[in-house]
Each structure stands twice: as structure tokens, then as C-alpha cells.
Amino acid sequence: MYPMPVDKWKPWNRRLYKMSLPLALVIWLLPMIAVLVTSLRSTEELMEGNYWGWPRDLSLWANYHEALTASPMLHYFWNSVLITVPSVIGSIALAAMAGFALSTYKFKGNTFLFATFVACNFVPVQILMIPVRNMSLDFGVFNTVQGLVLFHVAFQTGFCTLFLRNFIKQLPFELIEAARIEGAGEWTIFTKVILPLIRPALAALGILVFTFVWNDYFWALCLTQGDTAAPITVGVAGLKGQWTTAWNLVSAGSILAALPSVLMFFLMQKHFVAGLTFGATKG
Template sequence: MRAKKIVFYILATIIVLLWIAPFMISFFTSFKSMDELMLTRKWWAPPKKWFPSNFITAWKDANMGRYFLNTFIITIPSVLGALFLSSLSAYALAWYKFRLSKLILMIFVGGMLIPFQMLLIPVYRFSVSLGIYDRFIGVILFHIAFQLGFCTFFLRNFMKTIPASIFDAAMIDGAGHFTIYSKIVMPLVLPALAALGILEFTWIWNDYLWSLILIQSDKIKPITLGLVNLQGQWITSWNTMAAGAIIAAVVPLFVFLLFQRYFIEGLTVGSVKG
């Protein structure tokens, strides 16, 4: 038994080190000079001389202040819209009994299994035909649409754990459907909603694919596209690009650390009965 524990901890440590290695390399790279990066092969080693100025260069050269604002403009409405619409659809699929409920749920789940690469050309043509290409509203609407399936599936499973007697008592007291949804269901699934909100915020903030397809103007690009400005024509300043990537990762990391209690609570809610 002791040997199994030792083997388990050794394997777990190796996996953690392999997982965290790219982040440490990026962190060290962001503080190195280009001379050190070009002249040494020890790209995994800490810098011989630290250059915090790389972060200032990344912020100024990539115009990251504007890109941060654009990312917030895209991310916050997308997360709120996805959570609101998915909570409504999850409530309907969890508690309303109608003929096509299972089929609709299967469509939501099936949409999650379609590779995004298959949808690139249709989404691009559809956005152009609607006149929402290269606009904030276009990216926001498509983020909401593509996140709706997972969010609905996630929240519907949590809503199914709520005892039906609560709804029956509310109906007897004369509460309407929207009153039950807003006053009873939403407070009960708030931990799950918070956990889902953190996931959605992280995914949409870090999105690169849909922003690349739906945005062309530099003035509305998010931070993930803005980092491309740090890539030169003949040579790329990898230290500056690594610094910009770390700056871009600060916000989702801060959001997770700030709301991690709700995230853990949302993942474990319903795991213990009684």
C-alpha cells in the first residue's frame, strides 16, 4: 500500500511538472533579453539578467490598453447573455414536460460535439450577410450562440436536483412561472451559475479563433488578436510577446482567484445528500 502511494505521488509530481513547465518557460522568457534568447539554448533556464521593461514595451507597442477594453466589451455581455438565456432554456428543459424536450436537449448536446473548424466559413458568410461582420455585436452574438449548448446542459443538470415539492408548493401559493424561475430557481443554482460564469469568462476572454474570423478592424480587436502586433516581419521579439501573453492572462487568473470559492462550491453542490 505504501509503495502504491509513493508511485502515485511520483507520477502526480511528474504530471504537474510537465503541465507547469510551459508556463515557467514563458515566464522566464518574458524577462530575458533578445541577445540571451538568441545566443543560448537553455530556454528553460531563468534569465541571467532580468528585464522587467519587456512588459512596458509589450503594453506600449501592442496598444494593449485599447485591446483590454475591447476584450471586456466582448466578454462581459457574452457571458451575461449566455448565462441568462441558458438559465431560461435549462429551466424549461428541466421542469416543463412537452413532447420535444428530449430532442431539444439532444440538439443542444449535439451542437457541442461539432468541431468549430467546420463552422468557420458558414459563420463568416452568415455574419457578412447579416451586416454584423467586423462589429462588436457580431462577435458577442456568436459567442452567446456557441456557448448556449454547454451552459444549458450544465445548468439543466443542476436544476434537476432541486426537489419538485418546492415548485408544487410555490404553484399552490399562486406563484407564476417566471416568479418561480427568478425567486426560487436562480438563488438555488447560484453556485452553479457562478462556476459556469468563471468558465465562460475564461473561455471567451482567451478566444482567438472566432475573433480572427469575425473581426478585421484593429480598433475592435481583443487582446488575443492584439498580441499578433508584437510579431515582426522578419524577426519576432519572443520576450516581448511572452510578456504580453502574461499580461493578457492576468485578468482571467484574477477572476478565478477572486471567485474560486464559488467555483469550488458550484462544482461540489449536490454531491452530498442529506
């Protein structure tokens, strides 16, 4: 029923598996390596058609400096921070309270409410493009940072609630009963008992939501116009020229846009792995 561990495979199968891993890694990293190398090329090389060879003249400082100064990239970056940080905090805070209520309290409609959170995760977001855009215009939050924050909090809370409800459900209910016997209120139980126990799950979920919101391009393009509230994903697309595209600048901007989410993953990697494996075994 379960896959056989690698150390129990036949010697030839293990050798073939170990040989295929570097090849699969290179194929997976090839697009990112191509973007990185392109960000180091000079405009003259690209005009000559040198797309795949190693750059003759490395234009590291020139390309990245121009990518930052040719467009308001720092403004886009700050907009992404203003959008992503409140969205992560708001969605996880609401989801933690909702997950605690759905996993702890028995009330009429509990199953239906939880099923609603689950079902909303399967709705294709593309069919909501026009209604959400019209709603943002009606409420006066179109092309604002606040509108994007409200949208991301609303859409990410469902997934976060599903994620956290299952984690809290695995905790021993005796801990909550013991806290109640000691006279602790429900808010104290939530903040002093539940939150410390699900800290790995909160860290893993924070990384996922941060990546989702920071890398969002579709909804940022639908709900913004101009440079006022545009995040960095839209700003990178703005590096394209009207008649020609400087792909070295676009690649440099893409690298700059991807750095925060990559750095956050590596800094929180330990907590991310712990959160994903939390509750996987008993003992």
C-alpha cells in the same frame, strides 16, 4: 467499480503516488514557467541564444512596458472586456431560462429540443468557419464587437443550457409546487426560488464561459480584421515582427492576456468547486 481511496492503498503505492505528484506538477507547469522566464529576458540575451538559462538581466519593467506600448494592447484589452462580459451574461441568462423550462415543464418536443442542445455541442466548430463568416458579412456585423458577442452567446448557450438543465433537474420539484400553491407566478419561481438554489452552478459556469470567451483566438481571427474589434488574443499575435519576433515581448503580452482569467479563477475558486460538486451527494 469505484477507485480505491488513496488512504487505503498499500504504503509503497501511496509513497510512490505522493512522490510523483510534484514531478507531474513541474512537467505541467514547465511551459508556463518557460513563458514567464522568457518575458523577463532582454532582447540581447535572446539574440545571443540564451533561451533556457536564467536571465542575466531581468527586464521586467522594460518588457512589459514595451508590450503595452508597442501595440494598442490596452485597446485590445478593452475589446476583450466588451466581448467577454456581455457574452457571459447573455449566454448564462438565456441558458438559465431554457434550462428551467426544459427541466420543469412537460411539453411536446421537450426531449427533442434538449437533444438538439446536446447535439450542437458535438459539432466541430471548424466546419462552421466559412458559413459564420459569410453570415456576419451578410448581416453587417463582421469586424464588430457586437458580432463577436452575438456569436459567442449563440455558441455558448447550448453548453450552458445542458449544464444548467441537469442542475435544475436535481432540485426537489416540491419546492416549485409549494411556491405555486402560495400563488407565486412562474417568473417569481424562477427568480426567487430557482436562481438562488443554483447560484454555485451559475458561478462555476460563469468562470468556464469567461475563460472560453476570453481565451478565444480562432473565432476572433475569423470574424475580425485590423485593430477595431480585435480582442487581446489577436493583439498578442500582433506583437510578432515582420522579419523577426521579439519572443520576450510576445511572452510578456501572453502573461498580461492570461492574468484576468487566472485571477478570476482564484477569486471564484470556492464557488467553482461548490458548483462542480453541487448535487454530487444526497443527504
